[in-house]
Amino acid sequence: xxxxxxxPKYLFRKEGQNVTLSCEQNLNHDAxxxxxxxxxxxxxxxxxxxxxxxxxxxxxxxxxxxSREKKESFPLTVTxxxxxxxxxxxxxxxxxxxxxxxxxxxxxxxxxxVV
Amino acid sequence: QQQVKQSPxxxxxxxxxxxxxxxxxENTAFDYFPWYQQFPGKGPALLIAIRPDVxxxxxxxxTISFNKSAKQFSLHxxxxxxxxxxxxxxxxxxxxxxxxxxxxxxxxxxxP
Numbered sequence: 001x002x003x004x005x006x007x008p009k010y011l012f013r014k015e016g017q018n019v020t021l022s023c024e025q026n027l028n029h030d031a032x033x034x035x036x037x038x039x040x041x042x043x044x045x046x047x048x049x050x051x052x053x054x055x056x057x058x059x060x061x062x063x064x065x066x067s068r069e070k071k072e073s074f075p076l077t078v079t080x081x082x083x084x085x086x087x088x089x090x091x092x093x094x095x096x097x098x099x100x101x102x103x104x105x106x107x108x109x110x111x112x113x114v115v
Numbered sequence: 116q117q118q119v120k121q122s123p124x125x126x127x128x129x130x131x132x133x134x135x136x137x138x139x140x141e142n143t144a145f146d147y148f149p150w151y152q153q154f155p156g157k158g159p160a161l162l163i164a165i166r167p168d169v170x171x172x173x174x175x176x177x178t179i180s181f182n183k184s185a186k187q188f189s190l191h192x193x194x195x196x197x198x199x200x201x202x203x204x205x206x207x208x209x210x211x212x213x214x215x216x217x218x219x220x221x222x223x224x225x226x227p
Contacts, residue, residue, distance in 0.1 A: 004158075031213060040124060042204060042219035043159070050212055090158050096212045102149055104215065106158030 003027070006091050006107035012115050013078065013085060021076045021110045023091035029105070030096040032074035036060060037088040037109075046089075049074055050096050078112065086114050118142055119207050121218030129226050134192035136221045138205035141186065145207040149215070150179065150190050153202045162203070163190070195225045 004025040013019045025032065034046040045058030049068040063082025068074055074093075078085045091107040120139045128134045138148075149164035165172045165179040165188065172179045178191040192199055205218040 033214075035217075040219065042121070043217040045214075045216075048214060092158070094213050098146075098208075098213060102147060102161070102164070102206075102208060102213055102215055104149075104151075104161065104213075106160065108158050109156070 004091060004093050004105050004107040006089075006110050008110060009108070011110055011112045013112060014115060016080045018077055018079050019112065021078070021089055021091075021112070023074045023076065023107060024072055025074075025093040025105070026072060027093055027105060028071070029093035029103070030071070031094050032068070033092045033094075033104075034058075034064075034066065034074070034076045035090040035092065037090055043090065046076065085112055087112060118209075118216050119205060119218040121205050121221060123221060124219065125222040125224070127224045127226060128195045130195060130197060132195050132225075134190075134195050134199070134223050134225070136190045136203055136205070136223075137187065138189065138207075138218050139185075139187045140207050142207070142209060143186070144210045145216075147208040148179070148181065148188050149206050149208075150177075151204045151206065151217075153204065153220075159202075159204055192223070195223075197225045197227050199223060200225045 007022045033048040035043040044060050047066045049055035065077045089110045094104045150162045151159035152162045153159040163174045163177050176193045181188045202220050202222045204220050206215040
């Protein structure tokens with residue numbers, strides 16, 4: 001079955017630590033996205049990538065970094081510079097062309113908690 | 116900068132009632148308006164979508180109404196069921212590729 005997989009489901013981070021969230025898709029989608037979800041604030045875009053080896057900052061990129069070395073993979077690193085990282089993180093993928101609908105597929109999310 | 120404003124933040128409706136969620140946008144270049152449904156602990160999933168050349172789209176109990184001149188669109192859930200209890204997000208697609216801008220979300224609770 002085609003889909004998008006995020007891991008781990010739950011992650012705990014100590015103060016000053018970097019952590020990496022995994023996102024893998026087998027939908028052959030060109031574009032991948034990372035969103036942060038906080039209660040009452042909807043989905044805020046952190047980074048997105050249209051193509052391998054290229055990515056763009058979203059609305060809240062500070063304290064985060066990404067890479068896109070393979071089409072299937074778009075890992076997100078939450079660095080120690082992110083002062084309030086506790087949140088639910090969602091990865092999504094889609095075609096980049098505008099034909100048809102948006103074709104967004106979301107993963108099941110990673111809940112990150114600072115301890 | 117919130118380009119898509121969604122209201123209300125939360126909504127309680129009795130079983131069999133109508134749930135109405137509203138969204139307003141500013142960017143006239145938006146060309147596609149989907150609604151997503153999210154259950155707790157899960158990622159959002161596409162529910163229904165509309166393009167601005169259509170004023171209404173219906174799929175089962177879910178209807179989108181679109182008012183291009185007012186730059187507003189809304190989701191109506193008819194005959195609401197407890198299984199519809201979820202968070203709903205409106206979204207809009209802008210000029211660049213397939214990137215969506217999401218509204219703030221509405222948590223809907225349907226009481227039996």
